[in-house]
Amino acid sequence: MVKQLTIVLLAVVPTVHAAPVSFNDAWHTVVTTNDGLAADRASVEQAQYMQDAAKDLYLPKVTIGANYTRLDNDIKLSPSDVFDSMPASNTAAGQALNKVIADLTQATGTDFNSLFTANISDRDVFTSSIRAIWPIFTGGRINAAQDIAQGKTDQAKYMLAMQQQAKFEDLSRFYFGVVLAKNVLQTRIEVENGLKRHYQDAVKLEQQGQIARVERLQAQAAYDKAKVERQKSLRDLEIAQVALTQLLKQSTPATPSTGLFINNSLPPMSAFVDKTLATYPGLRILDAKRKQAGGLIDVEKGKYYPEVYVYGDYNLHDSGSLAATMAPDWAVGVGVSVPLIDNSGRSGKLSAAHSMVTQVNHLQAQAQQDLTVLVEKTYREAKQALEEYNGLASSLSLAHENTRLREKAFGQGLSTSLDVVDAELFLASIKTQRLAAAYQYVACLTRLLAISGEMNTFKNYQQHQGIEVKL
Numbered sequence: 001m002v003k004q005l006t007i008v009l010l011a012v013v014p015t016v017h018a019a020p021v022s023f024n025d026a027w028h029t030v031v032t033t034n035d036g037l038a039a040d041r042a043s044v045e046q047a048q049y050m051q052d053a054a055k056d057l058y059l060p061k062v063t064i065g066a067n068y069t070r071l072d073n074d075i076k077l078s079p080s081d082v083f084d085s086m087p088a089s090n091t092a093a094g095q096a097l098n099k100v101i102a103d104l105t106q107a108t109g110t111d112f113n114s115l116f117t118a119n120i121s122d123r124d125v126f127t128s129s130i131r132a133i134w135p136i137f138t139g140g141r142i143n144a145a146q147d148i149a150q151g152k153t154d155q156a157k158y159m160l161a162m163q164q165q166a167k168f169e170d171l172s173r174f175y176f177g178v179v180l181a182k183n184v185l186q187t188r189i190e191v192e193n194g195l196k197r198h199y200q201d202a203v204k205l206e207q208q209g210q211i212a213r214v215e216r217l218q219a220q221a222a223y224d225k226a227k228v229e230r231q232k233s234l235r236d237l238e239i240a241q242v243a244l245t246q247l248l249k250q251s252t253p254a255t256p257s258t259g260l261f262i263n264n265s266l267p268p269m270s271a272f273v274d275k276t277l278a279t280y281p282g283l284r285i286l287d288a289k290r291k292q293a294g295g296l297i298d299v300e301k302g303k304y305y306p307e308v309y310v311y312g313d314y315n316l317h318d319s320g321s322l323a324a325t326m327a328p329d330w331a332v333g334v335g336v337s338v339p340l341i342d343n344s345g346r347s348g349k350l351s352a353a354h355s356m357v358t359q360v361n362h363l364q365a366q367a368q369q370d371l372t373v374l375v376e377k378t379y380r381e382a383k384q385a386l387e388e389y390n391g392l393a394s395s396l397s398l399a400h401e402n403t404r405l406r407e408k409a410f411g412q413g414l415s416t417s418l419d420v421v422d423a424e425l426f427l428a429s430i431k432t433q434r435l436a437a438a439y440q441y442v443a444c445l446t447r448l449l450a451i452s453g454e455m456n457t458f459k460n461y462q463q464h465q466g467i468e469v470k471l
Contacts, residue, residue, distance in 0.1 A: 024458075026256075031164065036167070037160070037163055040160040044156040048153055050153075051150055051152070054146045060133060061132065062131070064129075064130050065129060065131065068125070070124060071123040074121065128315070134311070139304070139307065147298070148299075151295060152292065155292075158284040166450075169447055170247065176260060176443065177244070178244050178256050179439075183435050185234055185236075188233040191230075192227055192230045195226045198420050198424070203216060203219075205411075258462065260439060262467050276453075277368055287364075293357045294353075297350060297357070301350065307336070308335070312332040312333075313330065315328075315329050315330070379444075382441055382444035389469075392430055396434065399427035399430045400427060402423045403423040406423040
């Protein structure tokens with residue numbers, strides 16, 4: 001029987017050698033190679049970079065700039081322009097001075113106005129300078145921006161933790177799904193072998209005239225159906241193995257080396273509930289969102305406060321013109337900007353931020369309630385699976401004994417073929433039911449460990465406290 005099972009299992013991957021892998025190794029593979037988790041880790045890095053960028057808001061902004069300007073004419077300043085701009089130009093003394101200059105110009109033939117005209121700036125103007133602005137007080141908006149960035153980083157980290165928990169559950173479902181399918185296949189092979197022996201016995205007894213033809217037909221039909229069920233179980237194993245292999249991103253079919261197991265007992269339900277409510281990443285995500293909402297409140301409040309900043313400017317290029325020579329090389333100062341009327345909708349945004357805090361509070365309360373229900377439900381399902389597995393032990397003993405007696409009675413003509421077939425199928429159903437109960441227990445256990453953040457303790461439940469399920 002073992003030899004036939006080996007041949008059937010090898011048929012799943014006839015040309016490729018399957019690679020045995022333990023559950024712990026499989027989990028390490030998922031953590032290091034899964035693309036979804038890699039994308040979440042990249043999201044964490046992105047959030048950390050943005051948080052680092054928010055720290056730069058405390059630094060001054062320093063820029064270097066250059067401008068080229070083309071004027072319609074050179075800028076010139078003549079004595080008459082200066083004199084005309086003076087208040088004395090409209091007085092009698094001013095008019096007398098103008099007459100004297102005009103008489104001198106006429107007598108000497110020299111244009112004193114043009115002679116003393118200064119070129120303030122050429123029409124081609126090039127300027128270059130370094131400018132710096134350093135915020136001193138922004139109404140708390142810089143601190144708020146950093147709090148928001150920190151909240152987004154925390155959110156990304158908790159999202160990664162949630163995805164890891166989900167992948168842990170997925171791996172458990174796929175990995176032990178293969179283990180279950182393999183054990184069910186073995187059970188189907190045992191049924192097939194048993195019904196094959198029964199069919200062979202029925203043929204001999206029919207030839208000896210000890211049973212009717214219908215008895216032999218019943219044995220043959222049961223044997224043929226068993227072969228169909230075995231083939232179906234083989235296909236189920238293939239499908240389950242393909243899913244596990246793809247999850248592990250292996251080039252060869254992944255064969256689990258860790259079997260189904262049960263535990264004699266579980267920690268109290270309250271331990272899982274308390275641990276889940278204290279560490280579940282989904283709740284921590286809501287905390288991060290509340291922190292972001294608080295930052296938004298501070299940002300909008302900050303828009304009502306004045307801004308204080310220090311600024312400076314240093315000229316890098318001097319064109320040599322009179323205007324450039326007269327202009328200072330550098331300048332520093334302190335500026336204040338007081339918002340009077342703001343068109344950004346700060347009051348509405350402030351109210352929206354307060355509403356976001358309220359929303360997060362309600363979401364967290366609902367999430368805590370849902371998590372409590374989920375833990376209690378999963379815990380009871382795990383206990384139910386244990387009770388079912390242990391409760392079927394006596395049924396398994398009965399099924400073995402009934403099968404043995406029915407086969408012996410059939411050989412002596414004291415039992416029908418249908419009795420033997422029913423005994424074999426009953427034995428197979430009890431074995432399958434126990435396997436399903438063990439699988440359900442492992443699935444519930446991994447879910448409890450995942451949502452409570454105790455995934456690292458799975459090895460203790462499996463290796464140190466676990467009782468291996470054997471057919």
